Amino acid sequence: MSKDPVIEAKSLSVNYPLGKGLFGPRAYLSAVDNISLNIEKGSFFGLVGESGSGKTTLGRALLKAAPISEGEVFYRDEDVSHDLRTIKGLELKDYRKRAQLIFQDPYAALSPRMTVRDIIAEPLEVMGLTKTRAETDARVREIAAKCRLNLEHLRRFPHAFSGGQRQRISIARALVSGPKFIVADESVAALDVSIQADVLNLLKTIQRDMGISFLFISHDLSVVAHTCDHVAVMYLGNLVETAPTRSLFTRPRHPYTSALLSAIPSLDPDDTREAEKLTGEIPSPANPPKGCKFHTRCRFARDACKAERPQLREMAPGHMVACHFAEEFDFSENGALQSA
Amino acid sequence: MSLISVQDLTIRFATDEGLITAVEDVSFDIAPGEILGLVGESGSGKSVTAKALMRLNGGNTRYDERSTITLGVPGEAPVEVLSLKRERDMGPIRGGAVSMIFQEPMASFAPAITVGQQMVEQLLIHTKMTKSQARKHAIEMLDRVGIPDPARRFEQYAFEFSGGMRQRAMIAMALSTSPKLLIADEPTTALDVTIQAQVIDLMKDLVREFGMGILFITHDLGVIAQTADKVAVMYLGKLVETGTVRQVIRTPGHPYTRGLIDALPKLSDLDAPLTPVPGDIPSPLNRPAGCVFHTRCPLAKPGLCDAVVPQAETLPDGQSVACLFAQDIYSKEGAA
Structure with a gap:
């Protein structure tokens, strides 16, 4: 390609x-x-x-x-x-x-x-x-x-x-x-x-x-x-994460991506992994939250998230994330390929 | 005693082209507290099957004489749903003991009447509450399904709600009369995964709390795996396989069930090819002879499957499969 x-x-x-x-x-x-x-x-x-x-x-x-x-x-x-x-x-x-x-x-x-x-x-x-x-x-x-x-x-x-x-x-x-x-x-x-x-x-x-x-x-x-x-x-109008498919699904790095992945109902009836609750709904784009637009629903949100909007930055080859604290998270357990 | 027992349900529609068979010989039971x-x-x-439970199918519907649907609310005399003649006798199955949630909540609320008024209206019809009690109860129910600021929402119209909130209001409305059986027709199909997860959790909580039975209609096997106790797989009006969730999803016995599972994109194996079930579902106007699935079945044997109608067999582990090769498939799986 x-x-x-x-x-x-x-x-x-x-x-x-x-x-x-x-x-x-x-x-x-x-x-x-x-x-x-x-x-x-x-x-x-x-x-x-x-x-x-x-x-x-x-x-x-x-x-x-x-x-x-x-x-x-x-x-x-x-x-x-x-x-x-x-x-x-x-x-x-x-x-x-x-x-x-x-x-x-x-x-x-x-x-x-x-x-x-x-x-x-x-x-x-x-x-x-x-x-x-x-x-x-x-x-x-x-x-x-x-x-x-x-x-x-x-x-x-x-x-x-x-x-x-x-x-x-x-x-x-x-x-x-x-x-x-x-x-x-x-x-x-x-x-x-x-x-x-x-x-x-x-x-x-x-x-x-x-x-x-x-x-x-x-x-x-x-x-x-x-x-x-x-x-x-x-x-809400921003890209929060962009990556090659395999990289994104093996190791999601943005809390939103991770929550989306964990909300997919698993085909395994014995899979008891609790879906990470995303509380509430997407805010109105007419009145988006200040700072990081996701902070109102993010379980990791801190003061910095309310003040400053994060920009996309590269964390792995081709894998861009817009989150101030992406380094601290390891969501690979919610990654889809953990069992493979 | 099961909450609802459907036996040999056969539904035909009278049309210009003659009688069309929509549902044939369908039988299932739902116990209190169980999700099918x-x-x-x-x-x-x-959907035709689900609507039959509330007698909501159109005037050209012909129910077979052998068909029975028995509603057995504990502590009350059983009701034979198909022998109800008059509209006014149908109160118990339409919003009383049985409630329904539809796929598209926007189409189920009247647009020019507030959500609260609609909730109060049905409480006045089905219960002995006064208007102010009904209002209080409706607001409680909105709060119960997680709608913030329920007293304000009570005064609003359906278009002022977002999609997920509308679906939750729909659930609150369906549950406010404390039905014994809830029919949920694709309740999460139009929702985002995040909202879907919230609605599924809510429904599970409510089963635990109120002990009602749910008939959960969906085409998403993932949603079924996470909510249902038992599964019934339907193809062209027939039940081809029934069993517990684990049996049906882990060891599907019918080639159609297996086809549905193979066609599903799985997150655990991204390289697995997606295998569609070949061809399209035939028109009910010309139902295939023999096994209804033989036109699309990879195992179909000419001369056999297009002639013999397979009867439901019970496999050793309890699941029931309508396929001539069910035993062969099962023994092969067992050996593997």
Whole structure:
């Protein structure tokens, strides 16, 4: 795997105005707050966190589908480089081809009035990527075959398909324009376990065979552990920990990551490990706590945590943590691999 | 005497395409203080079974004549749920002795009535409390499930609650009439893991405290492993395997149960490949002949599994499996 990033974000923030005062908006809600990250070419980058942590907003900002308020985001490929902050016009059209989104709910994402063939062909027609109908059909068939949809499926309407098949249709639609970067936003959350495994395997095959980089957004840590190369943990708009998957799951270093891991119900009925209680819920991003945003729920919080916001720093190769006292903790007992 | 006893439950729906079988020959018992986990893919008939216990299925539902559901509240005469005819007789099974928690709490609260009013309303219907007693009790219940500042929350609407808090309010409401049986239909599926852990702990505490039985429907085997005493695995309207949590999860006897466990991403082994159960669940409109699972089963033998309907067999260690090869699988596991 090459080390070049396909997506490079520097101090990215996404702010939304809260209501309007007499002299412009009074306050801002910071959904994504000063995040820097690199997504390497051909990698499967996982983004986890509770609802309300800003995962989806970050994903959309990287697609230029949410406003970039501060900071910079670059998309780089062999032949082009886009600055997403200023991108518009033809360049933006080009970027739309190269970056795609797969949604969570395959029931809501597909128009019930279009055949599967038309759903998959629509991006080609809208972007003018093919000139003749025959060319469009050939491309649709090629992509459909990759997603294990046969010719008969293409003639039908979405209602005739099960959840897993619909998700494969959504994937085909995202792939048809030949993207290099795909944001998969909770793409398996609505599926049954057996179908979830099937869709995950399909995404992995696509990543390997077509060299596509993925940002895989999920709240399910065990799914992320199995599919991603690199994981970032998000809390209230900040990254609190980012590391290669194995490193993160062997030895989580942030108290939040550790608590998330210990809250996963174990398949072993005799596992009596008590889940570390995370009391309360994620605070409102409109009024985030001062200092470390996690201090209101952290069982190790001290005075320093309330005063100063910790920055990400490297504690092991590629393993970055934003916690003042990360050196003092050993959460490896909550790490997933302790028994292996 | 078990709290609820379901025998040979068969449910069909009358539709334009004819009678569709949604649930076939399902039997299970829940004792007071016991949690039964009901697992299966979407479309396997879990929710239809649960709704039958409260007679909430639609007007086109046909219950088979042989089916019986007996509610045996200790100290009271047993109620035969399926023979109840009039709506007004259904009070005990709808919010009285039986309560239900749904998956999506936002859809279960009326949006234009305060949470408190809704809680008081059902207490006035099902108990002999006065309005002020009901109010006091409702606030106590909100406090009991860990909602901070319950008196203020009592006056608020459902949309002012966060997701986890809404689910807890739902639980408080379901438990305020002290039901003997709680039906929880995917109560944690829409929640974050951290909130899920809180809700699971809460439900375990409440079982210990009130001694009620719970029918816990979910597709998450991890949640089942941590909460349930017994598990029933459902596929296309049939129970394919039942047993204690340890039996079913440690030594699954049915190929479908095994498939579900293999498909689950496990944190203890990151390199293990995820093996999906091949294919999709068939439409209930054309249920496969013979064993309903044979179209997706890796062990299926042509000529046998597509012709013979497997009966539930009890294995030596007590779990019950409906598979023609159950004994073979069991003896092989034993040897290994």
